[in-house]
Amino acid sequence: MYSRGILIAAAWLLVGCGENSNTPLAGDIASIAVEANATTFYATQNVQMTAVASYTNGVPDSNVTEFIDWSESNSSIATVDVSGLVAGASDGGDVEITGSYNQFFDTAVIHVHALTSVTLSIENNETNLSQEQTLQLQALGTFDDNTTLDVTESMTWILGNAGESNATLEQNGTLYTGDANGTLDINVTRYDVNASLTVTVMP
Incomplete structure (x- = not known):
């Protein structure tokens, strides 16, 4: 009887870690899409990146920006911080901003005017x-x-x-x-x- 109770509790715990969890689970994610709130901006301005995860098994898409690791292709054009905020730098041109979570990643191209x-x-x-x-x-x-x-x-x-x-x-x-x-x-x-x-x- 005691073992059966443990199994039931474990089953409920697994359900709680599914589609109702606020933490994205790599096993449930099908893909990640990243997007900037502007594709062109001036070097003294900022652009905010967002990341949306698409899931398997009919789970609704979710904003996962806070869980993403962000990187830029050229820090002399722009830099991106841990929250996905992009700041212009000294050089103008195109820069790739990549968001990744485990094996999933996507890239957006932004043009910066120097x-x-x-x-x-x-x-x-x-x-x-x-x-x-x-x-x-x-x-x-x-x-x-x-x-x-x-x-x-x-x-x-x-x-x-x-x-x-x-x-x-x-x-x-x-x-x-x-x-x-x-x-x-x-x-x-x-x-x-x-x-x-x-x-x-x-x-």
């Missing part, structure tokens, strides 16, 4: 500033297809010549002149693409 140049502008086109001012700077990026996009929040912002003043430059391009007296150098960089702007702060 960032080629950046220009800076400042609110109201002011370059002669006074102390205690707060102004917004903007970075416009040009890509290899001649498209121009606002890349202000995609760049690394660097403030030079601040000395011991309390002038600050935030990573969204917001400049606070504080008690600076003289010139401030504003620089942005990404993928070895750089731009600079010099402003003068007077008391």
Whole structure:
């Protein structure tokens, strides 16, 4: 009687690991298909990959993105993280993003437009500033297809010549002149693409 109870419990456990399980079982999968939410994007943007598993025995398809191992064919064009988020890199071109789970895998091709140049502008086109001012700077990026996009929040912002003043430059391009007296150098960089702007702060 005790052995029979063990067998029944084991049978229910096996059923629980079937189509109602949230974990994909390699033995139940027929194939995996991966897809990007955009097939073309600009290097300062991101693309999300998803993976859908098709199963045997009439089990409904399931999103298995979180279980997938992701890889890219060329990290100088784009990289993909463990969640399937693809980020552009320095070079433009086609990159293959592969998702795999055990012996199952699929590949999607994405085209990345490289960032080629950046220009800076400042609110109201002011370059002669006074102390205690707060102004917004903007970075416009040009890509290899001649498209121009606002890349202000995609760049690394660097403030030079601040000395011991309390002038600050935030990573969204917001400049606070504080008690600076003289010139401030504003620089942005990404993928070895750089731009600079010099402003003068007077008391």
